[in-house]
Amino acid sequence: MEIRPLQPEDPPVIAAAFKELGWPKPVEQYERYLAEQTEGTRDILVAWVDGAYAGYVTVRWESPYEPFNGIPEIQDFNVLPKLRRRGIGTALMDAAESLVATRSDIVGIGVGLYSDYGNAQRMYVRRGYLPDGRGLIYDGRQVPPMETVRNDDSLTLMFTKPLKRT
Template sequence: MVPAPGRGPAASPGRKIPGRGGGSRVRLREATTAPAASEETITPTGPAPVTIRPAVLDDGPALALLDHRTWSWTVSPVSRWPADAEFFTDPAETRDVTVAEADGQVVGYVRVRPAMRLDSAAHVQEVAGLAVAPEAQGRGVGRRLLDAARSVAVERGARRLTLRVLSTNVRARALYAAAGYQVEGVLKEHFLLDGRYVDDVLMALDLT
């Protein structure tokens, strides 16, 4: 997802920076007021149905733990954050987050926010975070979260939905491509992570 201001910037499913601040990144093992995402229950190939719903403030600790669990240098350009870090710094931030829940446990989330706090860029939203728990991967949860992100962006009147993802996050890049995102730019060797240079890949989805 983008070096974006705020929160952080964007899994993006891509690279991801935690809910507490920093850049946006999406991770897979990848303020305007908007209508809340509607609840939707899907049954993946796992043991429990998964519900896609708007986040609430009480989800914060579970979301912070999910960020902690899914971190690696493959998906994030920043060091691992504490499992008990604060995910929501303001209750209003919950409106940007949609979660996936199974058996009463949060197993994934996506964050969608304005790409820039500028009137001239009000038509652009960004995926500023995407994470899916290891035990929930391979069940279509990431794709359903991306579908929810698209719905939120459309409800906000966006024409474009952008994200940034590390070139090393191959799984997230494939997920984005399958969802219709196209590569619009590459910042070559933008990060030095764990001893190697990694590209920052900019992707976007046309919503028109």
């Protein structure tokens, strides 16, 4: 397995892999990520197994989630379903946390709440992430008590984890 930064030739490969799964992740998303990586606002780590794309994770250096206030956030963590449970996700998270630890002693992450996110929910807790205590977040906004929201990809719980700064 190789983990390396996103390269200019990667966006079409990654987008094609997700298109095959029926997931809406267009090539433009990865081209934007590449531009953000060049600007220094986001780093993207891509995993390859035997020369084939396997997954990726991004580190957004300035989280849009206001309560994080300067805490870098791990975002958009994906491993192809056929390659899960082989240590690829763990390796990507290790690499992302190591990268964050070069600049911060804490990292944030959000996770969706429906069952498709179940493996990620369990992984983050096992890795030492704890909820930030603000409850449900929808599109970056705290959901007030008694408000009804849709359980989609925008509904999350936000977590943080202390890191040993390197």
